Amino acid sequence: MITKITSHSTLSINKLSVGYDDKIVVSNISFDLQKGELAAIVGINGIGKSTLLRTLGNFQPKISGTIEIEGKELYSYNEIQIASKISVVLTEPIASKNLSVYELLALGRQPYTNWLGKLAADDISIINNSISLLELESFLDKKCFQLSDGQLQRILIARALIQDTNIILLDEPTTHLDLYHKVQILKLLKSIAHKTNKVILFTSHEIELAIQLCDKMLILDGRENAFNEPCKLIKNKKFDSLFPADTISFDANTGSFRIMK
Numbered sequence: 001m002i003t004k005i006t007s008h009s010t011l012s013i014n015k016l017s018v019g020y021d022d023k024i025v026v027s028n029i030s031f032d033l034q035k036g037e038l039a040a041i042v043g044i045n046g047i048g049k050s051t052l053l054r055t056l057g058n059f060q061p062k063i064s065g066t067i068e069i070e071g072k073e074l075y076s077y078n079e080i081q082i083a084s085k086i087s088v089v090l091t092e093p094i095a096s097k098n099l100s101v102y103e104l105l106a107l108g109r110q111p112y113t114n115w116l117g118k119l120a121a122d123d124i125s126i127i128n129n130s131i132s133l134l135e136l137e138s139f140l141d142k143k144c145f146q147l148s149d150g151q152l153q154r155i156l157i158a159r160a161l162i163q164d165t166n167i168i169l170l171d172e173p174t175t176h177l178d179l180y181h182k183v184q185i186l187k188l189l190k191s192i193a194h195k196t197n198k199v200i201l202f203t204s205h206e207i208e209l210a211i212q213l214c215d216k217m218l219i220l221d222g223r224e225n226a227f228n229e230p231c232k233l234i235k236n237k238k239f240d241s242l243f244p245a246d247t248i249s250f251d252a253n254t255g256s257f258r259i260m261k
């Protein structure tokens with residue numbers, strides 16, 4: 001008997017519409033992400049980046065279309081299976097600020113530990129790897145409420161890595177970071193995606209950094225919602241109409257935006 005080998009995209013979206021009871025926010029989005037790709041969702045305020053990300057992370061129901069994880073519809077997995085496939089870092093403040101940094105990080109292993117939450121040697125080793133990758137050693141004994149927003153952001157990214165899922169979704173992971181830490185985090189996400197074959201998808205207003213660092217980008221513009229490699233999006237002039245042309249224009253040679261005087 002010949003066994004057919006099929007290779008599925010890690011994340012496959014087809015004709016997806018997302019939104020709320022009374023309104024569709026983003027409609028008819030299709031894209032695929034393969035193992036090891038870093039991708040950004042960009043677009044103006046209120047266009048629906050977070051709504052899309054929350055829907056992909058199973059935090060809210062889709063309106064129509066399909067979301068497939070490794071070849072199977074997202075909703076065919078149970079909650080625990082989803083937690084071992086997708087980790088999500090949202091912008092909402094965390095409820096558990098009284099935990100120490102180490103305790104918060106350890107919660108990332110919850111999908112894998114027993115009901116007592118006891119960490120095995122493997123769990124501790126994954127936690128320690130992420131601590132050293134994100135250079136968090138000096139924060140471990142602090143309570144989460146003692147951290148700056150930027151420090152907490154890095155801890156939450158580490159927790160997503162500790163959850164060790166094939167897909168990591170992050171809503172504006174660089175918001176509270178200075179330019180150096182923005183670049184550092186995005187480079188780190190890129191290297192993690194490439195080295196560990198994870199799909200990492202994040203929303204961002206850092207379009208110029210995303211152009212330089214991402215393998216793929218989704219431009220939400222309420223019309224075409226183009227998805228492609230950044231250089232192809234530039235070549236096809238997809239960034240040109242993102243902002244009103246009389247205020248901000250896109251320079252294809254430098255991959256950056258210019259203020260019109």
Ligand SMILES: Nc1ncnc2c1ncn2[C@@H]1O[C@H](COP(=O)(O)OP(=O)(O)OP(=O)(O)O)[C@@H](O)[C@H]1O
Binds near residue numbers: 025044045050051
């Ligand atoms: N819980 C909600 N119920 C109803 N409408 C909502 C809800 N949350 C967001 N919206 C609306 O959905 C639209 C998209 O919001 P969303 O937060 O997804 O945009 P965004 O692109 O992430 O914006 P920003 O760049 O400002 O963070 C907006 O019009 C917003 O008002």
